[in-house]
Amino acid sequence: MLEVNSLTKTYDTFDFGPVDLTVDDEVLSILGPSGSGKTTLLSLIAGIVDPDGGTISLNGDRLNGCPLQKRRTGLVFQDGALFPHMTARENIGYAATDRDRITKFASLLEITDVLDRRPPTLSGGEQQRVALARTLAADPDLLLLDEPLASLDAPIRRRLRRELHSLFTSLEIPVIYVTHDQRTATALGDRTAIVRDGAIEQVGSPMAVINRPATRFVARFTGNENLFDATVVEQREDTTLLRVGNIRLQATTAAAAGTTVTLCIHPSRIQVHTPNGGDDCHDENAASGTIDRWLTEGNEYRVEIGLDDAPITLTTTIRPPSFDQLPLEAGSRVRVTIPPAAIHLLR
Amino acid sequence: MFPTKSRTDVSAGRFDWLTVAFLLGAVLLCYYLVPLLALVLSQPPGVIIQRLTRPTVVSAATTSLTASITSAAIASVFGLPLAYWLARTDGRVKTVVTAVVVLPLVLPPIVSGMVLLTVVGPNTFIGGLAAANGLQLTRSVAGIVLAQTFVASPFVVITAKAAFESVDRSLEYASQSLGKSRLTTFRRVTLPLAWPGILAGITLAFARAIGEFGATIMLAYYPRTMPVQIWVSFTTLGLENAFPVAVILVGIAVATLIVLNVLGTNPLE
Numbered sequence: 001m002l003e004v005n006s007l008t009k010t011y012d013t014f015d016f017g018p019v020d021l022t023v024d025d026e027v028l029s030i031l032g033p034s035g036s037g038k039t040t041l042l043s044l045i046a047g048i049v050d051p052d053g054g055t056i057s058l059n060g061d062r063l064n065g066c067p068l069q070k071r072r073t074g075l076v077f078q079d080g081a082l083f084p085h086m087t088a089r090e091n092i093g094y095a096a097t098d099r100d101r102i103t104k105f106a107s108l109l110e111i112t113d114v115l116d117r118r119p120p121t122l123s124g125g126e127q128q129r130v131a132l133a134r135t136l137a138a139d140p141d142l143l144l145l146d147e148p149l150a151s152l153d154a155p156i157r158r159r160l161r162r163e164l165h166s167l168f169t170s171l172e173i174p175v176i177y178v179t180h181d182q183r184t185a186t187a188l189g190d191r192t193a194i195v196r197d198g199a200i201e202q203v204g205s206p207m208a209v210i211n212r213p214a215t216r217f218v219a220r221f222t223g224n225e226n227l228f229d230a231t232v233v234e235q236r237e238d239t240t241l242l243r244v245g246n247i248r249l250q251a252t253t254a255a256a257a258g259t260t261v262t263l264c265i266h267p268s269r270i271q272v273h274t275p276n277g278g279d280d281c282h283d284e285n286a287a288s289g290t291i292d293r294w295l296t297e298g299n300e301y302r303v304e305i306g307l308d309d310a311p312i313t314l315t316t317t318i319r320p321p322s323f324d325q326l327p328l329e330a331g332s333r334v335r336v337t338i339p340p341a342a343i344h345l346l347r
Numbered sequence: 348m349f350p351t352k353s354r355t356d357v358s359a360g361r362f363d364w365l366t367v368a369f370l371l372g373a374v375l376l377c378y379y380l381v382p383l384l385a386l387v388l389s390q391p392p393g394v395i396i397q398r399l400t401r402p403t404v405v406s407a408a409t410t411s412l413t414a415s416i417t418s419a420a421i422a423s424v425f426g427l428p429l430a431y432w433l434a435r436t437d438g439r440v441k442t443v444v445t446a447v448v449v450l451p452l453v454l455p456p457i458v459s460g461m462v463l464l465t466v467v468g469p470n471t472f473i474g475g476l477a478a479a480n481g482l483q484l485t486r487s488v489a490g491i492v493l494a495q496t497f498v499a500s501p502f503v504v505i506t507a508k509a510a511f512e513s514v515d516r517s518l519e520y521a522s523q524s525l526g527k528s529r530l531t532t533f534r535r536v537t538l539p540l541a542w543p544g545i546l547a548g549i550t551l552a553f554a555r556a557i558g559e560f561g562a563t564i565m566l567a568y569y570p571r572t573m574p575v576q577i578w579v580s581f582t583t584l585g586l587e588n589a590f591p592v593a594v595i596l597v598g599i600a601v602a603t604l605i606v607l608n609v610l611g612t613n614p615l616e
Contacts (some may be wrong), residue, residue, distance in 0.1 A: 069523040069532075070526075085539050094522070130520075230414075
């Protein structure tokens with residue numbers, strides 16, 4: 001188990017921490033924008049940078065002051081950091097002289113065919129596999145990965161994501177995976193930590209972080225674009241009645257009556273219907289509006305809908321075939337419904 | 348990447364600036380090559396070879412080679428650690444140290460000789476102490492080595508620094524994270540990757556040392572190095588008698604360029 005307590009580091013223009021973190025034998029994704037301190041956290045844990053304060057311990061042993069080469073910490077860099085003057089086999093052999101070990105990890109990561117090639121002749125995906133095999137061959141007690149998939153093409157990234165997930169699960173050591181890509185973070189991480197300005201804003205399961213963000217920043221960073229102020233009208237037994245403009249909404253999150261809260265609704269949770277559709281939904285969580293604009297994003301459509309009874313614009317994502325079944329274009333009238341469980345309240 | 352030549356440019360028949368640039372540059376090239384060829388062809392090869400075997404020429408060549416190899420070795424022993432330190436250090440101290448390293452390059456060699464004389468001259472503390480222990484720091488091979496090391500060692504430091512800097516630090520971190528010590532990391536990762544650049548720096552330092560004149564003549568008129576021998580031959584017997592040694596130095600300069608290009612890391616390119 002990795003334990004990080006009150007870890008701090010001050011640079012000329014950037015203050016990191018204090019950060020507290022505990023990672024069991026699991027994969028923790030560290031998600032945050034560029035310059036938020038993700039790599040600093042990794043560098044501090046790895047021993048590349050010395051902290052100004054705080055403690056780092058692995059399986060009960062304190063790592064502060066312990067040199068990088070004695071930490072038994074595996075590091076995988078964004079570009080692989082393979083030794084260019086060695087073949088793939090020599091790179092892996094650099095960490096493990098045992099031939100069986102080289103064969104084992106080469107086989108595990110499906111790089112047996114490229115073992116006698118030098119890194120510059122390998123594809124990005126192959127380089128990352130070799131880098132991972134080299135790191136694992138050293139039998140680390142902790143694995144740190146700094147955006148190893150970031151520079152890969154999308155199809156290779158998707159494939160490696162799947163493979164890495166099962167590989168990490170089998171390792172049974174703490175794994176910290178730094179990324180700025182939400183999809184990679186949620187696909188690989190048992191838990192996700194959101195980092196901002198050198199501090200951790202929220203740690204939780206990927207779904208909890210996306211559906212129940214703790215702050216506006218986390219909400220926006222995880223794609224929760226619908227953030228609106230609302231007044232709590234009434235707190236019922238298991239629901240909370242809210243008002244935004246003239247629209248009444250029911251939420252399952254508790255809040256004190258009379259207070260002002262911030263509503264947070266993920267675009268994927270909003271349902272769009274024809275003007276007369278959505279009747280099966282609760283009246284209080286339905287509203288009519290007009291499509292302001294839409295655009296294609298990959299295989300889904302991002303639609304902005306101006307509501308009639310509140311001065312807000314809802315952003316929603318729709319995937320085919322739903323989009324094709326709706327007569328959607330700018331100016332079209334629609335009806336939206338929001339499940340009470342999809343409404344999260346930020347205080 | 349931009350194409351190097353477009354079909355449109357060729358067919359349009361525009362004013363060819365590239366050719367004009369080359370022709371202007373060719374004037375300078377001629378200025379470099381004509382005197383060199385004139386030197387080499389000024390006398391029949393037989394005469395040059397005959398003069399090359401004279402005792403004064405052989406002695407000067409031996410002294411120069413011995414001193415230059417020693418200077419290059421000293422520059423490497425002390426310069427490479429400094430180069431590595433500079434490559435892996437940040438901040439203002441690095442800037443100051445780099446400036447100090449470059450200083451001998453911009454200092455006129457004759458002034459370098461004067462500067463050295465104030466420290467190792469016969470009437471200085473260090474010079475006196477060395478002489479008392481049987482080591483003459485002036486008018487000796489030791490003096491030549493001191494002068495050559497002063498002016499040539501920056502080539503090792505600057506070139507090797509660039510070579511070390513070209514080795515990505517993440518490679519060293521990766522090596523250390525795999526359980527290897529700093530020394531092993533340096534030996535197996537940093538040094539092999541920086542080696543061509545380091546060798547280029549040592550070659551440049553050797554070439555600079557063997558051609559050193561200004562500082563050397565201040566510290567050690569005797570024993571004569573090849574540049575000093577050229578000067579003496581020229582001033583006492585005339586230009587023609589200086590040719591044989593000059594041809595040797597031209598040969599060493601050409602060999603240096605060949606070595607640098609074979610290494611593929613000519614820092615002068």
